[in-house]
Amino acid sequence: IDGAPLSTEGQIIIEEKQSKPNGEVNIIQYIRGNFLGKGGFAKCYEFTRVKDKIIFAGKLIAKSTLTKTRARQKLLSEIKIHRSLVHRHIVGFEHFFEDCENVYILLELCKSQSMNELLRRRKRLHELEVQCYTVQMISALKYMHAHKVIHRDLKLGNLFLNDKMEVKIGDFGLATKLEFDGDRKRTICGTPNYIAPEILEGKTGHSYEVDIWSLGVIIYTLLIGKPPFETQDVKTTYTKIKKNQYSFPEQIKVSKQSKSLVASILQLDPAQRPSLDEILNHEFFRIGQSIPKHLPSSTLACPPSENYIRQF
Numbered sequence: 056i057d058g059a060p061l062s063t064e065g066q067i068i069i070e071e072k073q074s075k076p077n078g079e080v081n082i083i084q085y086i087r088g089n090f091l092g093k094g095g096f097a098k099c100y101e102f103t104r105v106k107d108k109i110i111f112a113g114k115l116i117a118k119s120t121l122t123k124t125r126a127r128q129k130l131l132s133e134i135k136i137h138r139s140l141v142h143r144h145i146v147g148f149e150h151f152f153e154d155c156e157n158v159y160i161l162l163e164l165c166k167s168q169s170m171n172e173l174l175r176r177r178k179r180l181h182e183l184e185v186q187c188y189t190v191q192m193i194s195a196l197k198y199m200h201a202h203k204v205i206h207r208d209l210k211l212g213n214l215f216l217n218d219k220m221e222v223k224i225g226d227f228g229l230a231t232k233l234e235f236d237g238d239r240k241r242t243i244c245g246t247p248n249y250i251a252p253e254i255l256e257g258k259t260g261h262s263y264e265v266d267i268w269s270l271g272v273i274i275y276t277l278l279i280g281k282p283p284f285e286t287q288d289v290k291t292t293y294t295k296i297k298k299n300q301y302s303f304p305e306q307i308k309v310s311k312q313s314k315s316l317v318a319s320i321l322q323l324d325p326a327q328r329p330s331l332d333e334i335l336n337h338e339f340f341r342i343g344q345s346i347p348k349h350l351p352s353s354t355l356a357c358p359p360s361e362n363y364i365r366q367f
């Protein structure tokens with residue numbers, strides 16, 4: 056029966072029907088594999104393209120959830136923005152298509168999942184690892200901002216890691232593209248984590264600086280193990296953000312360079328925050344950069360801290 060999921064040996068086959076200009080129909084088959092989890096409105100699975108066995112991370116969004124125009128516009132905006140970005144530290148956007156029931160988005164598979172899972176396992180990361188991941192994130196943010204795109208929802212769960220432990224920024228569901236230089240956005244939907252104070256104030260609009268703020272929150276979270284303004288309820292968290300109330304716990308040893316970097320970024324006034332280039336020039340990125348006697352020949356982009364000789 057047309058439209059019913061095909062299955063051979065119990066595998067679910069998803070078919071994409073591409074109609075070509077000459078009227079022919081091109082059929083591309085995918086095998087729907089392991090369930091990866093839920094992401095917003097999407098159910099996520101491994102998708103293996105039958106013809107070349109390449110495996111993607113697929114988001115499957117039921118069209119029935121897209122009746123409200125807002126959800127529809129959000130999805131179209133996510134696709135339009137994400138597919139326009141190609142960068143080593145941005146999740147690869149492979150393809151999207153639809154059938155009678157669903158919309159499918161095929162993305163780069165990131166086998167080591169996200170920074171959420173990494174931090175859950177490791178509790179907190181060593182400064183040298185945070186240095187390494189931050190340089191990768193800044194490289195992606197410079198590219199995004201140069202293309203007038205603001206992500207607006209940078210959080211650990213949107214920082215994916217491939218098998219070489221390279222960071223890939225994903226989930227452009229709350230991203231926006233500025234129309235012209237100086238353009239400012241006023242509305243934001245959804246409940247983005249690590250939200251910048253100017254978005255909460257909602258007075259003067261917001262721009263690229265909201266991503267810089269989120270980067271500061273991410274750096275603090277990776278070093279300490281939990282976000283700086285986290286409380287048990289959202290309203291208290293928002294109050295702490297607006298009052299810039301955060302501190303470094305005594306029991307966790309963090310260098311003065313780390314504290315100074317976070318403090319320079321987490322400024323209430325967006326104009327006071329450093330640019331991405333100014334962040335890269337901070338002394339934090341010079342810790343432990345003396346040439347070690349030897350480093351393991353691991354293929355990881357950011358080798359775990361125990362691989363480094365203690366830099367005393």
Ligand SMILES: CC[C@@H]1C(=O)N(C)c2cnc(-c3ccc[nH]3)nc2N1C1CCCC1
Pocket residue numbers: 091092093094099100112113114146162163164165166167168215225226
């Ligand atoms: C497809 C949605 C989202 C995502 O955007 N990417 C890029 C991704 C890549 N690999 C993975 C992945 C590979 C192996 C496990 N997860 N997961 C991704 N996710 C997860 C799926 C469930 C919640 C967010």
